[in-house]
Amino acid sequence: xxxxxxxxxxxxxxxxxxxxxxxxxxxxxxxxxxxxxxxxxxxxxxxxxxxxxxxxxxxxxxxxxxxxxxxxxxxxxxxxxxxxxxxxxxxxxxxxxxxxxxxxxxxxxxxxxxxxxxxxxxxxxxxxxxxxxxxxxxxxxxxxxxxxxxxxxxxxxxxxxxxxxxxxxxxxxxxxxxxxxxxxxxxxxxxxxxxxxxxxxxxxxxxxxxxxxxxxxxxxxxxxxxxxxxxxxxxxxxxxxxxxxxxxxxxxxxxxxxxxxxxxxxxxxxxxxxxxxxxxxxxxxxxxxxxxxxxxxxxxxxxxxxxxxxxxxxxxxxxxxxxxxxxxxxxxxx
Amino acid sequence: xxxxxxxxxxxxxxxxxxxxxxxxxxxxxxxxxxxxxxxxxxxxxxxxxxxxxxxxxxxxxxxxxxxxxxxxxxxxxxxxxxxxxxxxxxxxxxxxxxxxxxxxxxxxxxxxxxxxxxxxxxxxxxxxxxxxxxxxxxxxxxxxxxxxxxxxxxxxxxxxxxxxxxxxxxxxxxxxxxxxxxxxxxxxxxxxxxxxxxxxxxxxxxxxxxxxxxxxxxxxxxxxxxxxxxxxxxxxxxxxxxxxxxxxxxxxxxxxxxxxxxxxxxxxxxxxxxxxxxxxxxxxxx
Numbered sequence: 001x002x003x004x005x006x007x008x009x010x011x012x013x014x015x016x017x018x019x020x021x022x023x024x025x026x027x028x029x030x031x032x033x034x035x036x037x038x039x040x041x042x043x044x045x046x047x048x049x050x051x052x053x054x055x056x057x058x059x060x061x062x063x064x065x066x067x068x069x070x071x072x073x074x075x076x077x078x079x080x081x082x083x084x085x086x087x088x089x090x091x092x093x094x095x096x097x098x099x100x101x102x103x104x105x106x107x108x109x110x111x112x113x114x115x116x117x118x119x120x121x122x123x124x125x126x127x128x129x130x131x132x133x134x135x136x137x138x139x140x141x142x143x144x145x146x147x148x149x150x151x152x153x154x155x156x157x158x159x160x161x162x163x164x165x166x167x168x169x170x171x172x173x174x175x176x177x178x179x180x181x182x183x184x185x186x187x188x189x190x191x192x193x194x195x196x197x198x199x200x201x202x203x204x205x206x207x208x209x210x211x212x213x214x215x216x217x218x219x220x221x222x223x224x225x226x227x228x229x230x231x232x233x234x235x236x237x238x239x240x241x242x243x244x245x246x247x248x249x250x251x252x253x254x255x256x257x258x259x260x261x262x263x264x265x266x267x268x269x270x271x272x273x274x275x276x277x278x279x280x281x282x283x284x285x286x287x288x289x290x291x292x293x294x295x296x297x298x299x300x301x302x303x304x305x306x307x308x309x310x311x312x313x314x315x316x317x318x319x320x321x322x323x324x325x326x327x328x329x330x331x332x333x334x
Numbered sequence: 335x336x337x338x339x340x341x342x343x344x345x346x347x348x349x350x351x352x353x354x355x356x357x358x359x360x361x362x363x364x365x366x367x368x369x370x371x372x373x374x375x376x377x378x379x380x381x382x383x384x385x386x387x388x389x390x391x392x393x394x395x396x397x398x399x400x401x402x403x404x405x406x407x408x409x410x411x412x413x414x415x416x417x418x419x420x421x422x423x424x425x426x427x428x429x430x431x432x433x434x435x436x437x438x439x440x441x442x443x444x445x446x447x448x449x450x451x452x453x454x455x456x457x458x459x460x461x462x463x464x465x466x467x468x469x470x471x472x473x474x475x476x477x478x479x480x481x482x483x484x485x486x487x488x489x490x491x492x493x494x495x496x497x498x499x500x501x502x503x504x505x506x507x508x509x510x511x512x513x514x515x516x517x518x519x520x521x522x523x524x525x526x527x528x529x530x531x532x533x534x535x536x537x538x539x540x541x542x543x544x545x546x547x548x549x550x551x552x553x554x555x556x557x558x559x560x561x562x563x564x565x566x567x568x569x570x571x572x573x574x575x576x577x578x579x580x581x582x583x584x585x586x587x588x589x590x591x592x593x594x595x596x597x598x599x600x601x602x603x604x605x606x607x608x609x610x611x612x613x614x615x616x617x618x619x620x
Contacts, residue, residue, distance in 0.1 A: 059428055061435070110606070117610035122372040122427040123564055127606065129374075130557040134599045141595045255553065259435055266432065299443040306436025310429045311419065 005195050010188035012274045013043075017180040020281050033172040034244070039284045040179050041241045043277035044186055046264040048233035050276035051190050054265060055199070056226045057206030061258050062128030065135050066231040068253030069106060070099035070238025072139075072146065075155040075248045081145075092158045092243070099239025100232045107231030108224070115220040115227070120209070129255055136254035151249025158243045175244055182240065186233060187273050193229070202226055256299075263302060266309040269318025278317060343469065348586030350475045353482035354541050356578040359559035360489055360571070361533035367568045368506045368526050370425050374434040375415075376559070377552025378441035379531050383408045383538025384547045385445055388454050397459025397543075404539035405532050412531020416524050424523065438552065445549040453546035478540055485536075490571060492529075502526050558585075558598070561605045567615020576617035581605070 017040055024036030045067050053059045076082055077095035110131065119127055139146035146152070158178060193199055201222050204212040213219050242248045251257065261280070268279020283305070287298055309316070358380055365373045373379075383404040390400030415437070423430035460477060463470025493499035504512040505522045513519050537555075545551065558581060566577025581601055588597035608616060 059431065061431075113606045113610040117606070118613045119609055122366075122431055125428070125431050126372060126374075126557075126560050127564075127609075130561060130602055133553055133557050134595075134602050137595045138599050141593060262432070297443070299439045303436040303439030303443065306439065307419070307433050310433040310436070311422070 003192075006188040006192040009191040009273055010184045013187040013277055014180065014184050016043075016274070016278055016281065017183060020285075021176050021180070030172045033176055035288070036281075036285075037172070037176045037179050038241065038244055039281045040176075040183055041237050041244060042261075042264070042284055043280040044179075044183050044240070045234055045237040046261055046268070046276040046280035047183075047187060047190060047273045048230045048237065049261045050265045050268075050270065050273055051194075051233065052226060052230040053262065054270035054272065054276065055194060055206060056202040056223070057209075058223065058227065059125045059262070060128040061125050061255060061262065062130075062132035062135075063230070063234055063261055064255070064258035065128075065132050065253050066103035066107060066234040067238035067241070067257065067261075068136070068139075068248075068250075069103045070235030071242035071248045071252050072152070072238075073099040073102050073235070074239035074242045075152045078156045078243075079152065079154075092156075092160055095243070096158075096236065096239045099235045101235075103235030103238070104228050104232040107228045111224045111227045115223040118220075129258070132253065132255045132258045136250050139250035139253055146250055147248075148250070151247060153247050155242050155246050155248060157246065158240075179240060179244070182236075183277070186236070187277065190229075190233065190273055198222075198225070259306075260302060263305050263309065265316075267305065267316050269316035269321075271315075272318040275316055275318035275321075282317075339469065342466075343471070344586065344590055346466075346471060346475065348583050350478055350544075351586050352579050352582030353478050354537060354544070355555075355558055355562055355582045356482055356486065356575060357537035357540065358534060358555050359562040359574050359578050360486070361530040361537065362556075362559045363563045363568070363571065363574045364526055364530040364533070366563060368502060369523055370427060371420060371423050371430045371434070371527075372427065372560075373420075373530070374431060374556065375438035375441060375552075376434075376530075376534055377554070377556030378438040378445075379408050379412065379534035379552075380538035380541070380555050381445060381547075381549065381552040382411060382441065383535030384456070384542040384551065385449060385454075385538075386535065387456050387539045387542045388449065388547055391456060397457070401459070401536065401539040404535045408535025408538070409528050409532030412528045412535075413524065415531070416527040420527060421520065421523060438556075442549045442552070449549070451549060453548045456542040456547060458543035474543060481540065485533075486575065489533075493571065498522075498525060554598075557602075558582075561602065565605050565608055565615060566617045570617070573615050573617040577615070580616070 020036050020040065021033060024032035026032070028035060045063070048066075049060070049063050052063070074095040077098050078092070082098075114124060114127060140148060143149075157175065194202065201212065201217055204215070204217070205219065205222055205226075209219055212222070238252065241252075260283075264280035264283050265276045266279070267283055268277065269275030287301060290301055291298055315322070358376070361379075362373065362376045365371055365376070386404040386407045387397065387400035390403050391397070395403070419433065420430075423433055458472070458474040460473045462473050464473055464476060465471075491499075493503065501512070501517045501522050502525070504515070504517055505519045509519050512522075541555075559578075562577035562581045563574055564577070565580060566573030566575070584601050584604065585594070585597045588600055
């Protein structure tokens with residue numbers, strides 16, 4: 001059961017990535033493929049949001065803090081900011097690891113105050129919004145470290161060395177393959193966590209926190225764990241993002257990206273990792289197409305999406321898929 | 335200038351910060367505390383108020399008329415919003431967050447399309463200074479302090495001494511029971527939302543001369559006023575007053591020693607720490 005579910009999720013992510021990559025390459029050649037690769041990374045970021053919101057009911061408007069921090073971590077390591085620490089000397093692996101560990105650490109600290117302080121519901125969302133808002137302001141002001149308005153340019157791409165084998169993701173195809181592989185692994189991994197008893201506790205958290213408490217679960221602790229995992233995944237996505245984009249700036253930490261990720265999940269369908277992934281890729285692709293027509297309407301488009309998602313009240317694309325499945329009785333009975 | 339005068343001036347500056355914050359926070363609190371809708375577009379309602387003054391200035395109207403227009407225009411926009419879609423969101427906290435955030439993005443974009451992204455400056459309706467402790471304290475600051483000192487008791491009176499206020503509190507306490515007793519809950523909610531929106535518009539108009547008016551100016555005020563509401567406690571209006579005083583006062587003091595961004599970050603950290611140990615808010619009695 002566990003294995004089959006994670007396999008299905010992984011394979012679906014693989015199929016979506018391949019189709020998106022083929023379309024991107026078909027329409028835009030090498031540049032199109034690079035664009036799509038970025039969207040796939042954002043898809044990974046969206047899955048971290050869905051893990052938190054769709055499955056556990058914690059709606060964060062500050063997830064980009066972890067994504068952005070991951071992006072900066074990778075950039076710092078690769079640009080030699082931490083060169084005085086021998087282990088962190090400009091290696092891609094160290095860059096990605098720090099992009100996972102530092103956001104997770106931050107999540108533990110913030111989470112301790114939020115969850116043990118019993119900040120729930122809308123208050124949780126707005127505290128995370130405030131966090132994201134102020135962290136991006138702080139990054140903007142602290143230009144020595146975060147690069148201010150211009151950000152940090154020329155972040156080197158991923159380059160891995162294993163013995164004699166060397167691989168550099170300078171070519172579009174290589175980075176596409178690496179990103180796809182990471183997305184597949186992350187999706188399958190998150191899905192397998194959800195299939196464990198802990199995953200069931202998460203769904204309990206979403207449906208009725210009180211009942212979970214009556215069952216003797218330590219609610220704050222469960223929240224801490226899911227929050228930290230989701231921050232680590234978001235940080236990883238951020239690290240990869242900066243390796244592909246080659247450029248990081250303060251807005252990667254900001255409220256706009258945090259909430260855009262929420263829209264991706266809502267459009268794709270809450271509580272379905274594949275939906276979140278698909279939502280991110282689709283919304284980004286559509287807004288890219290729209291930005292060709294009128295760049296300045298992008299925020300308007302996003303705002304309208306938010307309202308539509310609420311007023312239509314359906315569960316995005318996955319909701320439609322579900323309805324279609326129920327309407328057509330399946331022959332295998334699965 | 336002596337140390338005493340410096341401290342007094344700092345105190346007055348902080349009082350101005352607190353007053354403006356309080357005006358915004360009360361509007362947010364009415365809509366959140368009373369109706370369970372956390373209005374993330376509240377900051378943009380404030381921005382709309384500020385831009386109404388900008389527009390009035392472009393038409394050559396007096397600053398006071400601009401302020402009055404801001405109250406009317408934003409109140410009316412609040413009415414339209416409540417009637418068209420906010421009323422669907424009551425008691426659906428998460429959906430209301432998503433929808434009002436979408437709304438705030440739309441308002442920001444529209445403001446940017448109409449007025450441009452460049453910051454605007456508004457001149458205060460009164461200029462000049464009052465000599466105080468050997469230096470000139472701007473008259474406009476005193477106007478803000480005086481207005482807040484009138485508005486806040488007025489709101490208190492409205493809530494605790496009028497029939498409308500009683501109905502609003504009744505709907506808050508038990509919506510169904512209030513409806514059984516003949517209170518039209520939907521109408522009461524509209525009133526409350528319009529009052530909250532008009533207050534935001536008014537606050538925006540008052541603040542406009544003190545800062546640069548930008549399409550995204552609302553976010554900072556949303557964050558700060560939310561912190562004021564949550565740290566004070568959602569239970570009573572006095573919590574909002576206490577929360578605003580705490581947030582605004584701390585910001586004023588810390589900003590005196592460092593940058594205002596650092597001040598806001600430190601204050602957020604403190605707020606999160608306070609909530610950890612007093613989730614119900616500092617000024618709520620349990």
